[in-house]
Amino acid sequence: MSALPDVFAREFPVWHMVARGTVVYWFLLLVFRFVLRRDIGAMSVADLLFVVLVADASSNAMQGEYRSVNDGLVLLTTLVAWNFALDWLSYRVPAIARFLEPQPEVLIRHGRINRKAMKREMITLDELEAKLREEGVDSIADVRIARLESDGKLSVKQRAEQPKSDGSKAPDTGPPGG
Template identity: 60%
Template sequence: MDALLELFRLEQPPWQMVLRGSAIYWFLLIVFRFLLRRDIGSLGVADLLFVVLIADASSNAMQGDYKTIGDGLVLILTLVTWNYLLDWASYRSPRVWRLLAPRPEPLVRHGQIMHRTLRRELITVEELMAKLREKGIGDLSRVRVARLEGDGQLSVLTYEP
């Protein structure tokens, strides 16, 4: 029984783990949101960040990089809390949502490719055309507007046949 209790004992002050976890979460959120490009069809930035950090924290706790499971659980709880709070704040406040989610960018307007936007988003014409073909569109003249949404998905509005 003592061995089991020893596994869950906290060796580091919880405030220190909360502070470290929070600092890393916010740093990576800023890096992913503002410095890295989004890919067509990728996970949302916050989702990717959450998965990576939870995997890392869980891995460290399981591998023994933390001295106890309790230390790992405090860090995981910190990350889960930040993820929930950001989701909640995004739901409640359009201002927070706009800050965290990139705005939609037009890739095609009235059948014309917006090359400047493609360059800024680091998307090739071939990638764009492949995504349009996946949506059953082979002719650009049918596209009224195609946008790269904040979550990385491509949305397309076509002219009526």
Template identity: 70%
Template sequence: MSEVAELFAREFPVWHMVVRGTLVYWFLLLVFRFVLRRDIGSMGVADLLFVVLVADASSNAMQGEYKSLDDGFVLLATLVAWNFALDWLSFHFEPVARFLEPRPEVLIRNGRLNRRALRREMITTDELRGKLREQGVADFSEVRVARLESDGTLSVFKKEKSEQASDHHQPPETSKPPAQ
């Protein structure tokens, strides 16, 4: 019976586990929000490996080599509480939502690439072409607007057939920004 009691005996004070969990949670939240790029709705092998390694490293950082289930429950409860609190706050307060979720980024407008946005998001034109093909779009000229959403998916709004036909009869626009 003492072995079962040892399983639930706390090795660290509750506040210790809450502080560890809080610090690691906020560190990872900031890293994922501001440092890592959003990919176009996919996760590659390197991305998956990174997530696994982050999980293992953060687990070791939070655990402090404890062996008690109680300590693990306190740590998990801390992480769940932060996750719930941030979801609740983003739902009720727009500034929190804007801080936690990146705004959608326009990658194509009226058939023209937004190269600055592509560079900022580190998306190649080949990657973008591949994602457009998955949505039945063969050429950039067919796209009215393509946006990289905050969750990494690509939203594509095609031009109407009449818009595509009129584009072929007009001279190409220059890439200068509109006059203000």
């Protein structure tokens, strides 16, 4: 049986754990941001990455894969610090926010599908139509604009109903003069 001081002794130097945590965090952040696609309605990339890394680091610290609790705590502190720092920097520096979070992508404008954007985001017509139905939209022709937001959610604005000369309403057919 090991003595209590062994539980809190560090197996690796602090700088080693900080470097490992930093390398893993940035590698996974870049992979999630630039390689994996956004899923409609999914949690943000940074949120998912943070949860996964904290779960793994916590597991290693609790199960004893690190020989001490301190090694796990140093790694967890590193992950928390990076997550906080990136949130703080994104709030204050727009260029960093643009780098870390993708810009909203227009998928439909005035009833016309942006096929290039759908291909880039790897979203099928069936997936898009299903999300439109969830928003209460029956037809793509009824959509003024639909954007895939940076968090993966679909925001939809429908065309406005405009009165006909006989007093009934007809769907808006697009922007004025166009």
